[in-house]
Amino acid sequence: MKKIKFAVAGLGRIGKIHLDNLLQMPHAEVVAVTDPIEASLQYARDQGVSLTVATYEELLALPEVDAVIICTPTDTHANYAELAAKAGKHIFCEKPLDLDLNRVMNVLQVVEATNVKLMLGFNRRFDQEFKKVKNVVKSGQIGEPHLVKITSRDPGAPPVSYIKQSGGLFLDMTIHDFDMARFIVEKEVEEVYAKGAVLIDDAIGKAGDIDTAIVTLTYTDGTMAVIDNSREAAYGYDQRVEVFGSKGMVQGNNNLHDTHKLHNKDGIHGALPLHFFLERYAQAYKTEIQDFVDALTSNENVPVDGEDGLQSLRIGLAAKKSLMENRPVKISEINSEVTI
Amino acid sequence: MKKIKFAVAGLGRIGKIHLDNLLQMPHAEVVAVTDPIEASLQYARDQGVSLTVATYEELLALPEVDAVIICTPTDTHANYAELAAKAGKHIFCEKPLDLDLNRVMNVLQVVEATNVKLMLGFNRRFDQEFKKVKNVVKSGQIGEPHLVKITSRDPGAPPVSYIKQSGGLFLDMTIHDFDMARFIVEKEVEEVYAKGAVLIDDAIGKAGDIDTAIVTLTYTDGTMAVIDNSREAAYGYDQRVEVFGSKGMVQGNNNLHDTHKLHNKDGIHGALPLHFFLERYAQAYKTEIQDFVDALTSNENVPVDGEDGLQSLRIGLAAKKSLMENRPVKISEINSEVTI
Amino acid sequence: MKKIKFAVAGLGRIGKIHLDNLLQMPHAEVVAVTDPIEASLQYARDQGVSLTVATYEELLALPEVDAVIICTPTDTHANYAELAAKAGKHIFCEKPLDLDLNRVMNVLQVVEATNVKLMLGFNRRFDQEFKKVKNVVKSGQIGEPHLVKITSRDPGAPPVSYIKQSGGLFLDMTIHDFDMARFIVEKEVEEVYAKGAVLIDDAIGKAGDIDTAIVTLTYTDGTMAVIDNSREAAYGYDQRVEVFGSKGMVQGNNNLHDTHKLHNKDGIHGALPLHFFLERYAQAYKTEIQDFVDALTSNENVPVDGEDGLQSLRIGLAAKKSLMENRPVKISEINSEVTI
Amino acid sequence: MKKIKFAVAGLGRIGKIHLDNLLQMPHAEVVAVTDPIEASLQYARDQGVSLTVATYEELLALPEVDAVIICTPTDTHANYAELAAKAGKHIFCEKPLDLDLNRVMNVLQVVEATNVKLMLGFNRRFDQEFKKVKNVVKSGQIGEPHLVKITSRDPGAPPVSYIKQSGGLFLDMTIHDFDMARFIVEKEVEEVYAKGAVLIDDAIGKAGDIDTAIVTLTYTDGTMAVIDNSREAAYGYDQRVEVFGSKGMVQGNNNLHDTHKLHNKDGIHGALPLHFFLERYAQAYKTEIQDFVDALTSNENVPVDGEDGLQSLRIGLAAKKSLMENRPVKISEINSEVTI
Secondary structure (H helix, E strand, O other), rough: OOOEEEEEOOHHHHHHHHHHHHHHHHEEEEEEEEEOOOOHHHHHHOOOOEEEEEHHHHHHHHOOOOEEEEEOOOOHHHHHHHHHOOOOOOEEEEOOOOOHHHHHHHHHHHHHHHHOEEEOOOHHOOOHHHHHHHHHHHHHOOEEEEEEEEEEEEEEEEEEHHHHOOOHHHOHEEEEEHHHHHHHHHOEEEEEEEEEEEEOHHHHHOOOOOOOEEEEEEEEOOOOEEEEEOOOOOOOOOEEEEEEEEEEEEEEEOOOOOOOOEOOOOOOEEOOOOOOOHHOOOOHHHHHHHHHHHHHHHOOOOOOOOOHHHHHHHHHHHHHHHHHHHHOEEHHHOOOOOOO | OOOOEEEEOOOOOOHHHHHHHHHHHOOOEEEEOOOOOHHHHHHHOOOOOEEEEEEEEHHHHOOOOOEOOOOEOOOHHHHHHHHHOOOOOOEEEEEOOOOHHHHHHHHHHHHHOOOOOOEOOOOOHHHHHHHHHHHHHHOOOOOEEEEEEEEEEEOOOOOHHHOOOOOHHHHHHHHHHHHHHHHOOOOOOEEEEEEEEEEOOHHHHHHHOEEEEHHHEEEOOOOEEEEEEEOOOOOOOOEEEEEEEOOOOEEEEEOOOOOOOEOOEEEEEOOEEEOHHHHHHHHHHHHHHHHHHHHHHHHOOOOOHHHHHHHHHHHHHHHHHHHHHHOEEEHHOOOOOOOO | OEEEEEEOOOOHHHHHHHHHHHHHHOOOOEEEEEEOOOOHHHHHHHHHOOEOOOOOHHHHHHOOEEEEOOOHHHHHHHHHHHHHOOOOOEEOOOOOOOHHHHHHHHHHHHHHHHHOOEEOOOOHOOOOHHEEEEHHOOOOOOOEEEEEEEEOOOOOOOOOHHHHHHOOHHOOOHHHHHHHHHHHHHEEEEEEEEEEEEEOOHHHHHOOOOOOOEEEEEEEEOOOEEEEEEEOOOOOOOOEEEEEEEOOEEEEOOOOOOOOOOOOEEEEEEEOOOOOOHHOOHHHHHHHHHHHHHHHHOOOOOOOOOHHHHHHHHHHHHHHHHHHHOOEEEEEHHOOOOOO | OOOOOEEEEEHHHHHHHHHHHHOOOOOEOOOOOOOOOHEEEEEEEHHOOOOOOOOOOOOOOOOOOOOOOEEEEEEEHHHHHHHHHHHOOEEOOOOOOOOHHHHHHHHHHHHHHHOOOEOOOHHHHHHHHHHHHHHHHHHHOOEEEEEEEEEEEEEEEEOHHHOOOOOOHHOOOOOHHHHHHHHHHHEEEEEEEEEOOOOHHHHHHHHOOOOEEEEEEEOOOEEEEEEEEEEEOOOEEEHHHHEEEOOOEEEOOOOOOOOEEEEEOEEEEOOOOOOOHHHHHHHHHHHHHHHHHHHHHHHOOOOOOOOHHHHHHHHHHHHHHHHHHOOOOOHHHHHOOOOO
């Protein structure tokens, strides 16, 4: 089978993960990478990548490149995706495509017009725990879903400098949960009510953001979901989901470091959850990029497309509006005129 | 030590539990009971109660009675409690005192004026799981509480005839969770946002009620709670709580029938939660009534008083209003003029 | 239905439990008790027992007594059971009947001749965890049993003075596990290999006993069991069983104080097992005595009879012999001539 | 850092795993492989191995080879290891070196004389669950170890043809547990008592082997271990360990497929253990070979050496003798004259 030829743009933490995973896949070949930092390029060379270029434009100019992996800073995503589409390259882009709804819709139009594939990096969809929960739901074992509960807590807040340009908790962190809410029961969200607070770090509040939230989602068929978020869980990364339905309930739980149980006079003690996303989703990242490779080799639809990104963004924007106005906000209120 | 002399009014399911528990307590004596059904009176006689009377008024007329246990239908609670207070009897009354805020406030005024003790039957406060969680929170082991999550699902919906006069899901079922939300972190609720749906039985909807709900509470200090409810969990009574704070998180889980784990080719299987409140809270009912007896013998404050009932009712009324108007409602909006 | 009239001999810790439980049973009546200590007799009077007598003989002389509960010191059991049988009283006797095999066989002959019922207090058979495991095994859900694993560890060693007259670890403590091994799979033991050591307290070794043991049992059909014992588990009473069979495996686990899970930076922490037998088997004691009452009122066989006691004793004696001679010992080697 | 140059002999299931893992290690290079099957050689070529040779001798003749990985059939291990040692190559050899004690001792003498490193493939030592348990024990958190319990059950018996040449259950399967017993508490075994039965498949019995066993080990300091084995667990690979000590107890449990819990009317259901050693020990195989590479690059001792293999073999031979003679057997009885 023909190998797909990839170029990777951006070799930060997540770019390196995608690069390493691609290098292990029999039907993928990484023909070039770009990154402004020489050490990152050297990293790629050490892994056996022969061509390292200085600019994204040079990558796109390589005729042998079939697809680009965009792991550059968020504010370049829309532009780079658009350029790639126009260059006829398939695109895997880290989320979000952009924080501006109009911009995203423009990019999607270009992608559609150029007929390339665009996949967005909602990595949690590829996590075995969530996939298992989704499959149990889909199999009908819990009957009709009535309630979805998503817990998503980070082990620690990012720097305030990051938070300032992140789009805020809902577009930076909860957006994964909004996507999960749609994915896990395959329903569309109609209304959002968001409640948030600054309980961890006042500096986050001063930067105009919140660090703790409870968001209620109502699906178009009246079923409901609730998400709880915190930027800082003392015990590590907390990623759980529960779906309750007419015939039962299914939970996906955290992956712990190990299974040990220590019994002593103080109680029974066990290991913590895997510390953060790099550990918890290590396998999910592999599966994600493998699924992208497979979609290209088989010319099938990608598992997470631009529409998925658009919907999550709409929910996120609705959540922001809900928080500011302290009222439930319909997704239909969020359109191209909305500026937040 | 002097025994407290009790009279029990109403020998339905819950009245019999209180009677049985009182009969086992060294400092309590049941001197009389009343119930309209002869079989119930016979039950009491079989347990060794010597005096059974036809009316509540006859109970109150007995000079030796120190305290009454009111387990009669909800619409008699306010009136019976008032009469008991005027007769100088201490009162243990099943919740709610009344569904009308004005009426409750009137009763509490009478109780205060007559100086008798009034305890309300929020039995879950006496459950060992919730007490343990509360104690862990109170000890500071999770730091400052940020988020409270309460799951409360019944194994099956009551008859629609019951639902019609119940005050609705929020005043009948969620009111326990509103009390739990206040109890578990010792904070007052300031605002409520309630979302509900009819997902189990259309007849419930036709009766003007909902069967599934997600309720977000905001405490006065900005911390938040979320409650999820269902009238019908296929796997039985689901009663869990989770408190997340700055230094950690603590969960109280369901009590299962037993600890067995069966491993076979299909998976690992274990027992269901205890089926319903009679099983799950059997010990809590004992502790509850014991605490009432103790408060009387030691002349201390009762652990759940009229004010607790009033606050839960206010939250419940706010939740109803929130559901109807689809907006967050402040508790301060709920005053004596509100009629729902 | 006619009430069975009981007399309780011995009001130590376990005697009081049986007394309290009998007093709550509708078909049982405690007509008299005896104990050498006045405070114990007063305890019984406080519970409403009207007749307290000075000697066991006086108890037996009461014509209205249908059955005696023997909770006196072990060295009186055989004699008291024999006397009761001759007086035509049914007998519930705490284990063991005697440590001497001949003596036990003599008593059983007397009991058989007098046609009274004799039940032995192997309380663990009535524990809900073990009953559940047994029922799963019996239902065929694990297929043919191949391996039985019993863990039985006490939270602390008794005083050496007690150990000296206890018959040793195997007859005092493991004998419950020998009975469990027979009960859980309804098979008879054919051979025993016992390995023991003094790892907790040298004083136990000086008293001629061991404090830690692993005992392998072979059933007559070739299936096997293994028991591990310790006199001192730092984390409390450890009482587990596991049965492995051709179609699966089933485990019964410890009952914990509560279900709480505390997550903090050090790990996930939960409650300890219930501390000791009084806590773990509180409900089992009730069921046990209820089953005895039921056997008498319905004139059915008792659930644990003299033969069960005899078999456990034989296994215990074989274990002692095995330990001393460091070789597997057949149960058939243990007969009336054996003196240990 | 200089890369170590490896040759892999034997590309069966386990050989391929080692090859794949070596190819991902920065300090390892696979310069050649051998296998009698062309498809296996092609597999290696597809992974990028440039040199494939027809015989083991050709491998050894390559001067650039630093170390060989021996994954050929068991009956070649001793000979191949000896040849490698004489050729001055370091050796990683799958267990067992040989089933004959004399032969093993001869090989070890050759290895010692030639001063090459020899590591044996006791892969379970590198499993994160067992390492964690060992570390907890080593840290003193459970005090002095008193009892070790090892459960080791395969998901299905191998073909009888395999069993016939395997050396029997104790040398083929339990030998891993004997090594674990030594590893987990760092104590030497002094005595073995083995009990076994044919409960799964009569054909295994006809082949002169057993399929189910309980083995009691006594360490030189009097502490004890017990191992239970079955060739066929309906629920998959069961690999657990428990160490009980003076201050507490620690357990290592099975790794499950996922964390999902399905609650329905029949109970609470979860996933099975990972199916067999390839799944359970996937990471352990990586760590194992990485540790071998590290020992070579740093010129340190290997973590599992020839002496470890010798001791496990001695325990296994003692277990066989114990089973046949139905008596405890001292390890000291097992010397070069023993033929089983």
